[in-house]
Amino acid sequence: MQSVGIIGLGLLGGSLGMALKGTFHRIGWGRREDNRSAALELDAVDEVCSTPVELLTKSQITVLAIPVQATIDFMKEYADSFPKGAVVTDVGSLKGEICRAAEEILTPKGIRFVGSHPMAGTEKHGVGAAFAELYNNADIFILNGGGADPEAVEMVSQLWSAAGGHPKYLDDANDHDALVARTSHVLHIVASALTSGILDAASAEEQSKRFAGCATGFRDSCRIAASTPAMWREITEKNAAAVLKAMDEFEERYFTLRRLIENGEFDKFQEEFAHGKELRDQWMAYKNNRS
Amino acid sequence: MQSVGIIGLGLLGGSLGMALKGTFHRIGWGRREDNRSAALELDAVDEVCSTPVELLTKSQITVLAIPVQATIDFMKEYADSFPKGAVVTDVGSLKGEICRAAEEILTPKGIRFVGSHPMAGTEKHGVGAAFAELYNNADIFILNGGGADPEAVEMVSQLWSAAGGHPKYLDDANDHDALVARTSHVLHIVASALTSGILDAASAEEQSKRFAGCATGFRDSCRIAASTPAMWREITEKNAAAVLKAMDEFEERYFTLRRLIENGEFDKFQEEFAHGKELRDQWMAYKNNRS
Numbered sequence: 001m002q003s004v005g006i007i008g009l010g011l012l013g014g015s016l017g018m019a020l021k022g023t024f025h026r027i028g029w030g031r032r033e034d035n036r037s038a039a040l041e042l043d044a045v046d047e048v049c050s051t052p053v054e055l056l057t058k059s060q061i062t063v064l065a066i067p068v069q070a071t072i073d074f075m076k077e078y079a080d081s082f083p084k085g086a087v088v089t090d091v092g093s094l095k096g097e098i099c100r101a102a103e104e105i106l107t108p109k110g111i112r113f114v115g116s117h118p119m120a121g122t123e124k125h126g127v128g129a130a131f132a133e134l135y136n137n138a139d140i141f142i143l144n145g146g147g148a149d150p151e152a153v154e155m156v157s158q159l160w161s162a163a164g165g166h167p168k169y170l171d172d173a174n175d176h177d178a179l180v181a182r183t184s185h186v187l188h189i190v191a192s193a194l195t196s197g198i199l200d201a202a203s204a205e206e207q208s209k210r211f212a213g214c215a216t217g218f219r220d221s222c223r224i225a226a227s228t229p230a231m232w233r234e235i236t237e238k239n240a241a242a243v244l245k246a247m248d249e250f251e252e253r254y255f256t257l258r259r260l261i262e263n264g265e266f267d268k269f270q271e272e273f274a275h276g277k278e279l280r281d282q283w284m285a286y287k288n289n290r291s
Numbered sequence: 292m293q294s295v296g297i298i299g300l301g302l303l304g305g306s307l308g309m310a311l312k313g314t315f316h317r318i319g320w321g322r323r324e325d326n327r328s329a330a331l332e333l334d335a336v337d338e339v340c341s342t343p344v345e346l347l348t349k350s351q352i353t354v355l356a357i358p359v360q361a362t363i364d365f366m367k368e369y370a371d372s373f374p375k376g377a378v379v380t381d382v383g384s385l386k387g388e389i390c391r392a393a394e395e396i397l398t399p400k401g402i403r404f405v406g407s408h409p410m411a412g413t414e415k416h417g418v419g420a421a422f423a424e425l426y427n428n429a430d431i432f433i434l435n436g437g438g439a440d441p442e443a444v445e446m447v448s449q450l451w452s453a454a455g456g457h458p459k460y461l462d463d464a465n466d467h468d469a470l471v472a473r474t475s476h477v478l479h480i481v482a483s484a485l486t487s488g489i490l491d492a493a494s495a496e497e498q499s500k501r502f503a504g505c506a507t508g509f510r511d512s513c514r515i516a517a518s519t520p521a522m523w524r525e526i527t528e529k530n531a532a533a534v535l536k537a538m539d540e541f542e543e544r545y546f547t548l549r550r551l552i553e554n555g556e557f558d559k560f561q562e563e564f565a566h567g568k569e570l571r572d573q574w575m576a577y578k579n580n581r582s
Contacts, residue, residue, distance in 0.1 A: 183506075240555075244552060
Protein backbone atom coordinates (compact mmCIF):
# COMPACT_ATOMS: atom_id res chain seq x y z
CA MET A 1 0.00 0.00 0.00
CA GLN A 2 1.34 3.43 -0.98
CA SER A 3 1.83 6.07 1.69
CA VAL A 4 0.20 9.46 1.21
CA GLY A 5 1.30 12.41 3.34
CA ILE A 6 -1.32 15.07 3.94
CA ILE A 7 -0.02 18.48 5.03
CA GLY A 8 -2.94 20.41 6.55
CA LEU A 9 -5.80 18.61 8.26
CA GLY A 10 -8.69 20.94 7.49
CA LEU A 11 -11.85 20.39 5.44
CA LEU A 12 -9.97 19.46 2.26
CA GLY A 13 -7.08 17.50 3.79
CA GLY A 14 -9.29 15.73 6.32
CA SER A 15 -11.85 14.77 3.70
CA LEU A 16 -9.11 13.47 1.39
CA GLY A 17 -7.77 11.30 4.19
CA MET A 18 -11.23 9.92 4.92
CA ALA A 19 -11.81 9.22 1.22
CA LEU A 20 -8.51 7.31 0.90
CA LYS A 21 -9.10 5.03 3.89
CA GLY A 22 -8.16 1.46 2.95
CA THR A 23 -6.48 2.35 -0.36
CA PHE A 24 -3.52 4.37 0.94
CA HIS A 25 -1.58 4.44 4.18
CA ARG A 26 -2.50 7.93 5.35
CA ILE A 27 -0.03 10.09 7.25
CA GLY A 28 -1.06 13.52 8.44
CA TRP A 29 0.48 16.68 9.76
CA GLY A 30 -1.20 19.88 10.85
CA ARG A 31 0.23 22.84 12.71
CA ARG A 32 -1.88 22.40 15.85
CA GLU A 33 -1.51 19.36 18.07
CA ASP A 34 -5.24 19.29 18.98
CA ASN A 35 -6.10 19.26 15.30
CA ARG A 36 -3.81 16.28 14.69
CA SER A 37 -5.52 14.40 17.55
CA ALA A 38 -8.93 15.26 16.13
CA ALA A 39 -7.90 13.96 12.69
CA LEU A 40 -6.76 10.67 14.22
CA GLU A 41 -9.94 10.39 16.26
CA LEU A 42 -12.11 11.05 13.19
CA ASP A 43 -10.12 8.40 11.29
CA ALA A 44 -9.07 10.95 8.70
CA VAL A 45 -5.50 9.55 8.89
CA ASP A 46 -3.79 6.36 10.05
CA GLU A 47 -0.97 8.19 11.80
CA VAL A 48 0.19 11.71 12.45
CA CYS A 49 3.70 13.18 12.52
CA SER A 50 4.81 15.92 14.86
CA THR A 51 6.94 17.57 12.18
CA PRO A 52 6.55 18.04 8.41
CA VAL A 53 10.05 16.63 7.89
CA GLU A 54 9.04 13.31 9.43
CA LEU A 55 5.96 13.15 7.20
CA LEU A 56 7.89 14.00 4.02
CA THR A 57 10.43 11.26 4.54
CA LYS A 58 7.71 8.65 5.10
CA SER A 59 5.40 9.56 2.15
CA GLN A 60 5.56 8.41 -1.45
CA ILE A 61 3.15 11.12 -2.45
CA THR A 62 2.51 14.32 -0.53
CA VAL A 63 -0.57 16.55 -0.75
CA LEU A 64 -0.30 20.15 0.43
CA ALA A 65 -3.82 20.89 1.68
CA ILE A 66 -3.25 24.42 3.02
CA PRO A 67 -4.05 27.92 1.71
CA VAL A 68 -2.32 29.29 -1.38
CA GLN A 69 0.35 31.44 0.26
CA ALA A 70 0.94 28.79 2.91
CA THR A 71 1.54 26.25 0.11
CA ILE A 72 4.23 28.46 -1.43
CA ASP A 73 5.80 29.18 1.97
CA PHE A 74 5.85 25.46 2.74
CA MET A 75 7.74 24.72 -0.48
CA LYS A 76 10.34 27.33 0.41
CA GLU A 77 10.77 26.16 3.98
CA TYR A 78 10.86 22.41 3.32
CA ALA A 79 12.43 22.24 -0.17
CA ASP A 80 15.40 20.32 1.22
CA SER A 81 13.30 17.88 3.24
CA PHE A 82 11.52 16.17 0.35
CA PRO A 83 13.21 12.94 -0.74
CA LYS A 84 14.65 13.17 -4.27
CA GLY A 85 12.02 12.13 -6.86
CA ALA A 86 9.16 12.76 -4.42
CA VAL A 87 5.73 13.34 -5.96
CA VAL A 88 3.93 16.37 -4.57
CA THR A 89 0.54 17.89 -5.31
CA ASP A 90 -1.76 20.43 -3.70
CA VAL A 91 -5.41 21.54 -3.54
CA GLY A 92 -4.97 25.30 -4.04
CA SER A 93 -7.75 27.37 -5.63
CA LEU A 94 -5.12 29.16 -7.74
CA LYS A 95 -2.55 27.41 -9.85
CA GLY A 96 -0.48 30.16 -11.53
CA GLU A 97 1.49 31.31 -8.54
CA ILE A 98 1.75 27.84 -7.01
CA CYS A 99 2.98 26.15 -10.21
CA ARG A 100 5.51 28.93 -10.81
CA ALA A 101 6.81 28.59 -7.24
CA ALA A 102 7.07 24.80 -7.60
CA GLU A 103 9.02 25.17 -10.84
CA GLU A 104 11.45 27.57 -9.21
CA ILE A 105 11.82 25.86 -5.85
CA LEU A 106 11.06 22.14 -6.24
CA THR A 107 11.91 21.20 -9.83
CA PRO A 108 15.65 22.10 -9.53
CA LYS A 109 15.83 19.68 -6.60
CA GLY A 110 14.31 16.81 -8.59
CA ILE A 111 10.99 16.97 -6.72
CA ARG A 112 8.07 16.24 -9.06
CA PHE A 113 5.22 18.69 -8.46
CA VAL A 114 1.84 18.37 -10.21
CA GLY A 115 -0.75 21.02 -9.35
CA SER A 116 -4.29 19.89 -8.49
CA HIS A 117 -7.50 21.75 -7.79
CA PRO A 118 -10.43 19.60 -6.68
CA MET A 119 -13.71 21.33 -7.57
CA ALA A 120 -15.21 20.47 -4.21
CA GLY A 121 -15.72 22.24 -0.92
CA THR A 122 -18.32 23.63 1.42
CA GLU A 123 -18.68 26.96 3.23
CA LYS A 124 -17.36 25.27 6.39
CA HIS A 125 -13.77 24.68 7.47
CA GLY A 126 -11.74 22.46 9.78
CA VAL A 127 -11.40 18.69 10.13
CA GLY A 128 -14.68 18.63 12.08
CA ALA A 129 -16.47 19.54 8.85
CA ALA A 130 -14.61 16.91 6.78
CA PHE A 131 -16.44 13.97 5.23
CA ALA A 132 -15.37 11.03 3.08
CA GLU A 133 -17.77 11.86 0.20
CA LEU A 134 -16.54 15.40 -0.46
CA TYR A 135 -14.72 14.44 -3.65
CA ASN A 136 -17.28 11.92 -4.92
CA ASN A 137 -17.91 12.63 -8.60
CA ALA A 138 -16.15 15.97 -8.34
CA ASP A 139 -14.08 17.21 -11.25
CA ILE A 140 -10.42 17.51 -10.28
CA PHE A 141 -8.31 19.86 -12.35
CA ILE A 142 -4.81 18.47 -12.77
CA LEU A 143 -2.15 20.64 -14.37
CA ASN A 144 -0.27 18.44 -16.82
CA GLY A 145 1.33 21.09 -19.01
CA GLY A 146 4.84 22.56 -18.96
CA GLY A 147 7.40 20.23 -17.51
CA ALA A 148 5.01 18.01 -15.55
CA ASP A 149 6.45 14.50 -15.16
CA PRO A 150 4.08 11.97 -16.81
CA GLU A 151 4.58 9.35 -14.09
CA ALA A 152 3.86 11.93 -11.39
CA VAL A 153 0.73 13.09 -13.28
CA GLU A 154 -0.41 9.45 -13.36
CA MET A 155 0.20 8.98 -9.62
CA VAL A 156 -1.67 12.18 -8.75
CA SER A 157 -4.56 11.17 -11.04
CA GLN A 158 -4.80 7.77 -9.38
CA LEU A 159 -4.85 9.39 -5.96
CA TRP A 160 -7.81 11.60 -6.88
CA SER A 161 -9.61 8.75 -8.61
CA ALA A 162 -9.20 6.68 -5.45
CA ALA A 163 -10.82 9.58 -3.54
CA GLY A 164 -13.84 9.47 -5.87
CA GLY A 165 -12.93 12.35 -8.20
CA HIS A 166 -12.69 12.66 -11.99
CA PRO A 167 -9.33 13.99 -13.25
CA LYS A 168 -9.74 16.78 -15.79
CA TYR A 169 -6.48 17.92 -17.37
CA LEU A 170 -5.53 21.52 -18.01
CA ASP A 171 -2.16 22.49 -19.42
CA ASP A 172 -2.03 26.16 -18.52
CA ALA A 173 -2.09 27.40 -14.93
CA ASN A 174 -3.08 30.96 -15.91
CA ASP A 175 -6.01 29.64 -17.96
CA HIS A 176 -7.06 27.69 -14.87
CA ASP A 177 -7.06 30.83 -12.75
CA ALA A 178 -9.15 32.73 -15.32
CA LEU A 179 -11.57 29.80 -15.47
CA VAL A 180 -12.17 29.53 -11.73
CA ALA A 181 -12.47 33.32 -11.44
CA ARG A 182 -15.60 32.86 -13.57
CA THR A 183 -16.95 29.58 -12.23
CA SER A 184 -16.27 30.17 -8.55
CA HIS A 185 -14.61 33.41 -7.36
CA VAL A 186 -17.14 35.81 -8.82
CA LEU A 187 -19.95 33.77 -7.23
CA HIS A 188 -18.52 34.43 -3.79
CA ILE A 189 -18.35 38.17 -4.36
CA VAL A 190 -21.91 38.27 -5.69
CA ALA A 191 -23.21 36.14 -2.81
CA SER A 192 -21.56 38.44 -0.29
CA ALA A 193 -22.99 41.58 -1.93
CA LEU A 194 -26.47 40.03 -2.09
CA THR A 195 -26.36 38.93 1.54
CA SER A 196 -25.30 42.33 2.90
CA GLY A 197 -27.79 44.13 0.68
CA ILE A 198 -30.68 41.91 1.73
CA LEU A 199 -30.07 41.45 5.45
CA ASP A 200 -28.55 44.80 6.46
CA ALA A 201 -31.73 46.57 7.51
CA ALA A 202 -32.13 49.96 9.17
CA SER A 203 -34.35 48.74 12.04
CA ALA A 204 -34.91 45.55 14.00
CA GLU A 205 -38.50 45.38 12.74
CA GLU A 206 -37.39 45.69 9.13
CA GLN A 207 -34.67 43.09 9.66
CA SER A 208 -37.19 40.65 11.12
CA LYS A 209 -39.23 40.99 7.90
CA ARG A 210 -36.13 40.55 5.76
CA PHE A 211 -35.13 37.42 7.69
CA ALA A 212 -38.62 35.98 7.16
CA GLY A 213 -38.60 37.00 3.49
CA CYS A 214 -35.48 34.93 2.81
CA ALA A 215 -36.46 31.37 1.90
CA THR A 216 -34.77 28.46 0.14
CA GLY A 217 -33.72 30.67 -2.79
CA PHE A 218 -31.67 32.86 -0.45
CA ARG A 219 -30.50 29.82 1.52
CA ASP A 220 -28.84 28.34 -1.56
CA SER A 221 -27.94 31.45 -3.57
CA CYS A 222 -26.07 32.98 -0.66
CA ARG A 223 -24.69 29.89 1.11
CA ILE A 224 -21.12 30.63 0.10
CA ALA A 225 -21.30 34.12 1.63
CA ALA A 226 -20.60 32.23 4.88
CA SER A 227 -17.21 31.05 3.60
CA THR A 228 -14.02 31.98 5.46
CA PRO A 229 -13.32 35.70 4.87
CA ALA A 230 -9.51 35.36 5.13
CA MET A 231 -9.51 32.60 2.52
CA TRP A 232 -11.64 34.58 0.05
CA ARG A 233 -9.59 37.67 0.61
CA GLU A 234 -6.45 35.73 -0.29
CA ILE A 235 -7.98 34.19 -3.41
CA THR A 236 -9.49 37.48 -4.59
CA GLU A 237 -6.30 39.43 -3.92
CA LYS A 238 -4.03 36.94 -5.69
CA ASN A 239 -6.38 36.55 -8.65
CA ALA A 240 -7.63 40.15 -8.82
CA ALA A 241 -7.10 40.73 -12.55
CA ALA A 242 -8.95 37.56 -13.57
CA VAL A 243 -11.69 38.21 -10.99
CA LEU A 244 -12.30 41.71 -12.36
CA LYS A 245 -12.52 40.31 -15.89
CA ALA A 246 -15.04 37.69 -14.71
CA MET A 247 -16.99 40.47 -12.99
CA ASP A 248 -17.07 42.38 -16.31
CA GLU A 249 -18.65 39.34 -17.95
CA PHE A 250 -21.22 38.94 -15.20
CA GLU A 251 -22.08 42.64 -15.39
CA GLU A 252 -22.63 42.45 -19.14
CA ARG A 253 -25.32 39.77 -18.64
CA TYR A 254 -26.76 41.39 -15.57
CA PHE A 255 -27.18 44.79 -17.21
CA THR A 256 -28.66 43.18 -20.31
CA LEU A 257 -31.42 41.82 -18.08
CA ARG A 258 -31.72 45.13 -16.24
CA ARG A 259 -32.14 47.08 -19.48
CA LEU A 260 -34.84 44.68 -20.66
CA ILE A 261 -36.75 45.29 -17.42
CA GLU A 262 -36.28 49.06 -17.67
CA ASN A 263 -37.48 49.06 -21.27
CA GLY A 264 -40.40 46.79 -20.56
CA GLU A 265 -39.09 44.20 -23.05
CA PHE A 266 -40.39 41.20 -21.16
CA ASP A 267 -40.64 38.80 -24.10
CA LYS A 268 -36.88 39.19 -24.51
CA PHE A 269 -36.38 39.01 -20.74
CA GLN A 270 -38.18 35.68 -20.72
CA GLU A 271 -36.03 34.43 -23.62
CA GLU A 272 -32.85 35.36 -21.75
CA PHE A 273 -34.10 33.67 -18.59
CA ALA A 274 -35.04 30.57 -20.61
CA HIS A 275 -31.55 30.53 -22.13
CA GLY A 276 -30.00 30.55 -18.65
CA LYS A 277 -32.33 27.75 -17.58
CA GLU A 278 -31.36 25.68 -20.62
CA LEU A 279 -27.64 26.02 -19.82
CA ARG A 280 -28.29 25.23 -16.17
CA ASP A 281 -30.31 22.13 -17.10
CA GLN A 282 -27.46 21.01 -19.38
CA TRP A 283 -24.98 21.41 -16.54
CA MET A 284 -27.23 19.41 -14.17
CA ALA A 285 -27.41 16.61 -16.76
CA TYR A 286 -23.59 16.69 -17.01
CA LYS A 287 -23.26 16.45 -13.23
CA ASN A 288 -25.87 13.72 -12.94
CA ASN A 289 -24.03 11.68 -15.58
CA ARG A 290 -20.97 11.88 -13.34
CA SER A 291 -22.76 10.06 -10.53
CA MET B 292 -63.16 18.20 9.70
CA GLN B 293 -63.03 21.42 7.67
CA SER B 294 -62.96 21.25 3.89
CA VAL B 295 -60.20 23.04 2.02
CA GLY B 296 -60.51 23.65 -1.69
CA ILE B 297 -57.25 23.89 -3.62
CA ILE B 298 -57.42 25.60 -7.01
CA GLY B 299 -54.30 24.63 -8.96
CA LEU B 300 -52.56 21.32 -8.37
CA GLY B 301 -48.94 22.26 -9.06
CA LEU B 302 -45.91 22.30 -6.78
CA LEU B 303 -47.47 24.69 -4.25
CA GLY B 304 -51.07 23.44 -4.34
CA GLY B 305 -50.03 19.79 -4.42
CA SER B 306 -47.59 20.19 -1.55
CA LEU B 307 -50.21 22.05 0.51
CA GLY B 308 -52.65 19.20 -0.02
CA MET B 309 -50.05 16.64 1.03
CA ALA B 310 -49.19 18.68 4.12
CA LEU B 311 -52.86 18.92 5.18
CA LYS B 312 -53.58 15.20 4.91
CA GLY B 313 -55.56 14.08 7.96
CA THR B 314 -56.27 17.59 9.27
CA PHE B 315 -58.51 18.90 6.46
CA HIS B 316 -60.78 17.26 3.94
CA ARG B 317 -58.87 18.20 0.77
CA ILE B 318 -60.70 18.97 -2.45
CA GLY B 319 -58.73 19.80 -5.58
CA TRP B 320 -59.27 21.26 -8.98
CA GLY B 321 -56.75 21.80 -11.76
CA ARG B 322 -57.30 22.72 -15.38
CA ARG B 323 -56.00 19.47 -16.85
CA GLU B 324 -57.76 16.16 -16.21
CA ASP B 325 -54.49 14.17 -16.17
CA ASN B 326 -53.14 16.52 -13.52
CA ARG B 327 -56.22 15.96 -11.34
CA SER B 328 -55.72 12.19 -11.65
CA ALA B 329 -52.04 12.54 -10.76
CA ALA B 330 -52.93 14.61 -7.66
CA LEU B 331 -55.36 11.92 -6.52
CA GLU B 332 -52.86 9.17 -7.19
CA LEU B 333 -50.14 11.01 -5.23
CA ASP B 334 -52.60 11.51 -2.36
CA ALA B 335 -52.28 15.28 -2.60
CA VAL B 336 -56.09 15.55 -2.31
CA ASP B 337 -58.98 13.40 -1.07
CA GLU B 338 -61.21 14.22 -4.01
CA VAL B 339 -61.16 16.25 -7.19
CA CYS B 340 -63.89 18.28 -8.84
CA SER B 341 -64.31 18.63 -12.57
CA THR B 342 -65.28 22.30 -12.30
CA PRO B 343 -64.18 25.17 -10.02
CA VAL B 344 -67.82 25.93 -9.23
CA GLU B 345 -68.30 22.48 -7.71
CA LEU B 346 -65.16 22.94 -5.58
CA LEU B 347 -66.14 26.40 -4.37
CA THR B 348 -69.56 25.29 -3.15
CA LYS B 349 -68.03 22.37 -1.20
CA SER B 350 -65.13 24.25 0.49
CA GLN B 351 -65.09 26.23 3.74
CA ILE B 352 -61.76 27.72 2.83
CA THR B 353 -60.34 28.01 -0.66
CA VAL B 354 -56.69 28.41 -1.64
CA LEU B 355 -55.88 29.81 -5.08
CA ALA B 356 -52.56 28.13 -5.90
CA ILE B 357 -52.06 29.46 -9.40
CA PRO B 358 -49.89 32.21 -10.93
CA VAL B 359 -50.53 35.87 -10.12
CA GLN B 360 -52.50 36.90 -13.22
CA ALA B 361 -54.38 33.60 -13.18
CA THR B 362 -55.39 34.33 -9.57
CA ILE B 363 -56.86 37.68 -10.56
CA ASP B 364 -58.58 36.21 -13.62
CA PHE B 365 -60.05 33.45 -11.45
CA MET B 366 -61.55 36.00 -9.05
CA LYS B 367 -63.17 37.81 -11.95
CA GLU B 368 -64.53 34.68 -13.59
CA TYR B 369 -65.83 32.97 -10.45
CA ALA B 370 -66.78 35.91 -8.21
CA ASP B 371 -70.43 34.81 -8.26
CA SER B 372 -69.67 31.16 -7.51
CA PHE B 373 -68.16 31.63 -4.04
CA PRO B 374 -70.67 31.07 -1.24
CA LYS B 375 -71.39 34.26 0.73
CA GLY B 376 -68.92 34.61 3.64
CA ALA B 377 -66.45 32.21 2.02
CA VAL B 378 -62.83 32.48 3.17
CA VAL B 379 -60.31 32.65 0.34
CA THR B 380 -56.54 32.91 0.29
CA ASP B 381 -53.78 32.45 -2.26
CA VAL B 382 -50.06 31.71 -2.59
CA GLY B 383 -49.05 34.46 -5.04
CA SER B 384 -45.53 35.89 -5.02
CA LEU B 385 -46.99 39.39 -5.30
CA LYS B 386 -49.64 40.77 -3.03
CA GLY B 387 -50.34 44.35 -4.21
CA GLU B 388 -52.20 43.58 -7.39
CA ILE B 389 -53.91 40.49 -5.95
CA CYS B 390 -55.12 42.20 -2.77
CA ARG B 391 -56.40 45.19 -4.78
CA ALA B 392 -58.26 42.85 -7.14
CA ALA B 393 -59.79 40.96 -4.22
CA GLU B 394 -60.94 44.20 -2.61
CA GLU B 395 -62.60 45.30 -5.84
CA ILE B 396 -64.06 41.99 -6.91
CA LEU B 397 -64.61 39.78 -3.85
CA THR B 398 -65.16 42.11 -0.89
CA PRO B 399 -68.33 43.74 -2.32
CA LYS B 400 -69.84 40.25 -2.59
CA GLY B 401 -69.13 39.40 1.06
CA ILE B 402 -66.28 37.01 0.23
CA ARG B 403 -63.49 37.26 2.80
CA PHE B 404 -60.08 37.30 1.09
CA VAL B 405 -56.79 37.17 3.04
CA GLY B 406 -53.61 37.23 0.95
CA SER B 407 -50.88 34.71 1.75
CA HIS B 408 -47.37 34.18 0.46
CA PRO B 409 -45.60 31.08 1.73
CA MET B 410 -41.82 31.61 1.59
CA ALA B 411 -41.26 28.15 0.21
CA GLY B 412 -40.68 26.67 -3.20
CA THR B 413 -38.17 24.89 -5.37
CA GLU B 414 -36.95 25.45 -8.92
CA LYS B 415 -39.25 22.61 -10.06
CA HIS B 416 -42.93 22.73 -10.93
CA GLY B 417 -45.95 20.43 -11.22
CA VAL B 418 -47.64 18.07 -8.79
CA GLY B 419 -44.95 15.46 -9.54
CA ALA B 420 -42.46 17.72 -7.72
CA ALA B 421 -44.79 18.28 -4.73
CA PHE B 422 -43.87 17.00 -1.27
CA ALA B 423 -45.54 17.18 2.14
CA GLU B 424 -42.59 18.92 3.86
CA LEU B 425 -42.39 21.94 1.54
CA TYR B 426 -43.91 24.31 4.12
CA ASN B 427 -42.23 22.83 7.20
CA ASN B 428 -40.81 25.70 9.27
CA ALA B 429 -41.31 28.13 6.40
CA ASP B 430 -42.34 31.68 7.14
CA ILE B 431 -45.77 32.43 5.67
CA PHE B 432 -46.57 36.07 5.01
CA ILE B 433 -50.24 36.76 5.76
CA LEU B 434 -51.68 40.15 4.83
CA ASN B 435 -53.79 41.25 7.77
CA GLY B 436 -54.02 44.98 7.06
CA GLY B 437 -56.72 47.06 5.43
CA GLY B 438 -60.14 45.51 5.71
CA ALA B 439 -59.02 41.93 6.39
CA ASP B 440 -61.64 40.05 8.42
CA PRO B 441 -60.05 38.89 11.73
CA GLU B 442 -61.89 35.54 11.73
CA ALA B 443 -60.73 34.89 8.17
CA VAL B 444 -57.14 35.84 9.10
CA GLU B 445 -57.36 33.33 11.95
CA MET B 446 -58.66 30.56 9.68
CA VAL B 447 -55.95 31.20 7.10
CA SER B 448 -53.28 31.25 9.82
CA GLN B 449 -54.51 27.93 11.18
CA LEU B 450 -54.44 26.41 7.72
CA TRP B 451 -50.78 27.36 7.22
CA SER B 452 -49.84 26.27 10.74
CA ALA B 453 -51.44 22.90 10.03
CA ALA B 454 -49.25 22.69 6.92
CA GLY B 455 -46.13 23.26 9.06
CA GLY B 456 -45.59 26.98 8.39
CA HIS B 457 -45.10 29.98 10.68
CA PRO B 458 -47.54 32.86 10.06
CA LYS B 459 -45.78 36.23 9.78
CA TYR B 460 -48.17 39.18 9.51
CA LEU B 461 -47.67 42.11 7.19
CA ASP B 462 -50.22 44.89 6.91
CA ASP B 463 -49.20 46.48 3.64
CA ALA B 464 -49.27 44.61 0.33
CA ASN B 465 -46.96 47.08 -1.43
CA ASP B 466 -44.39 46.76 1.36
CA HIS B 467 -44.60 43.01 0.88
CA ASP B 468 -43.83 43.35 -2.82
CA ALA B 469 -40.84 45.61 -2.12
CA LEU B 470 -39.60 43.14 0.48
CA VAL B 471 -39.72 40.04 -1.75
CA ALA B 472 -38.18 42.00 -4.64
CA ARG B 473 -35.12 42.17 -2.36
CA THR B 474 -35.22 38.77 -0.70
CA SER B 475 -36.22 36.71 -3.72
CA HIS B 476 -36.81 38.36 -7.10
CA VAL B 477 -33.41 39.97 -7.47
CA LEU B 478 -31.77 36.63 -6.60
CA HIS B 479 -33.42 35.04 -9.64
CA ILE B 480 -32.17 37.74 -11.99
CA VAL B 481 -28.63 37.53 -10.60
CA ALA B 482 -28.63 33.71 -10.78
CA SER B 483 -29.76 33.86 -14.40
CA ALA B 484 -27.08 36.41 -15.34
CA LEU B 485 -24.38 34.38 -13.56
CA THR B 486 -25.43 31.15 -15.24
CA SER B 487 -25.44 32.57 -18.76
CA GLY B 488 -22.16 34.39 -18.18
CA ILE B 489 -20.42 31.29 -16.84
CA LEU B 490 -21.75 28.54 -19.10
CA ASP B 491 -22.14 30.34 -22.44
CA ALA B 492 -18.76 29.53 -23.95
CA ALA B 493 -17.47 30.22 -27.44
CA SER B 494 -16.29 26.65 -28.15
CA ALA B 495 -17.21 23.13 -27.08
CA GLU B 496 -13.74 22.69 -25.55
CA GLU B 497 -14.10 25.85 -23.49
CA GLN B 498 -17.61 24.87 -22.42
CA SER B 499 -16.35 21.48 -21.25
CA LYS B 500 -13.83 23.29 -18.99
CA ARG B 501 -16.51 25.65 -17.72
CA PHE B 502 -18.83 22.74 -16.91
CA ALA B 503 -16.03 21.04 -14.97
CA GLY B 504 -15.12 24.30 -13.24
CA CYS B 505 -18.59 24.65 -11.76
CA ALA B 506 -18.80 22.86 -8.43
CA THR B 507 -21.11 22.97 -5.41
CA GLY B 508 -20.85 26.79 -5.19
CA PHE B 509 -22.34 27.11 -8.66
CA ARG B 510 -24.80 24.29 -7.98
CA ASP B 511 -26.35 26.21 -5.10
CA SER B 512 -25.79 29.82 -6.13
CA CYS B 513 -27.43 29.28 -9.50
CA ARG B 514 -30.06 26.64 -8.68
CA ILE B 515 -32.95 29.06 -9.10
CA ALA B 516 -31.80 29.98 -12.62
CA ALA B 517 -33.61 26.74 -13.54
CA SER B 518 -36.97 28.14 -12.37
CA THR B 519 -39.88 28.45 -14.80
CA PRO B 520 -39.12 31.36 -17.19
CA ALA B 521 -42.79 32.29 -17.73
CA MET B 522 -43.36 32.55 -13.99
CA TRP B 523 -40.31 34.74 -13.41
CA ARG B 524 -41.20 36.89 -16.35
CA GLU B 525 -44.65 37.48 -14.85
CA ILE B 526 -43.30 38.29 -11.39
CA THR B 527 -40.56 40.57 -12.72
CA GLU B 528 -42.92 42.37 -15.09
CA LYS B 529 -45.61 42.96 -12.46
CA ASN B 530 -43.11 44.04 -9.81
CA ALA B 531 -40.68 45.87 -12.10
CA ALA B 532 -40.38 49.10 -10.10
CA ALA B 533 -39.61 47.30 -6.83
CA VAL B 534 -37.27 44.87 -8.59
CA LEU B 535 -35.27 47.73 -10.10
CA LYS B 536 -35.00 49.38 -6.69
CA ALA B 537 -33.77 46.08 -5.18
CA MET B 538 -31.27 45.82 -8.04
CA ASP B 539 -30.01 49.33 -7.17
CA GLU B 540 -29.36 48.16 -3.61
CA PHE B 541 -27.54 45.05 -4.77
CA GLU B 542 -25.44 47.09 -7.19
CA GLU B 543 -24.40 49.47 -4.43
CA ARG B 544 -22.92 46.59 -2.40
CA TYR B 545 -21.51 44.83 -5.43
CA PHE B 546 -19.68 47.91 -6.72
CA THR B 547 -18.38 48.66 -3.23
CA LEU B 548 -16.65 45.27 -3.31
CA ARG B 549 -15.52 45.83 -6.89
CA ARG B 550 -13.93 49.18 -6.07
CA LEU B 551 -12.09 47.65 -3.11
CA ILE B 552 -10.62 45.01 -5.43
CA GLU B 553 -9.69 47.61 -8.06
CA ASN B 554 -8.03 49.81 -5.45
CA GLY B 555 -6.23 46.91 -3.80
CA GLU B 556 -7.95 47.61 -0.47
CA PHE B 557 -8.09 44.00 0.61
CA ASP B 558 -8.25 44.59 4.36
CA LYS B 559 -11.52 46.43 3.77
CA PHE B 560 -12.62 43.79 1.29
CA GLN B 561 -12.13 41.14 3.98
CA GLU B 562 -14.09 43.25 6.48
CA GLU B 563 -17.00 43.58 4.05
CA PHE B 564 -16.94 39.85 3.35
CA ALA B 565 -16.83 39.11 7.11
CA HIS B 566 -19.84 41.40 7.60
CA GLY B 567 -21.82 39.45 5.00
CA LYS B 568 -20.81 36.19 6.67
CA GLU B 569 -21.94 37.49 10.06
CA LEU B 570 -25.39 38.40 8.68
CA ARG B 571 -25.64 35.07 6.89
CA ASP B 572 -24.69 33.19 10.08
CA GLN B 573 -27.38 35.17 11.99
CA TRP B 574 -29.97 34.21 9.38
CA MET B 575 -28.96 30.52 9.58
CA ALA B 576 -29.36 30.65 13.38
CA TYR B 577 -32.82 32.20 12.89
CA LYS B 578 -33.82 29.46 10.46
CA ASN B 579 -32.38 26.72 12.66
CA ASN B 580 -34.37 28.04 15.63
CA ARG B 581 -37.48 27.59 13.50
CA SER B 582 -36.91 23.85 13.18
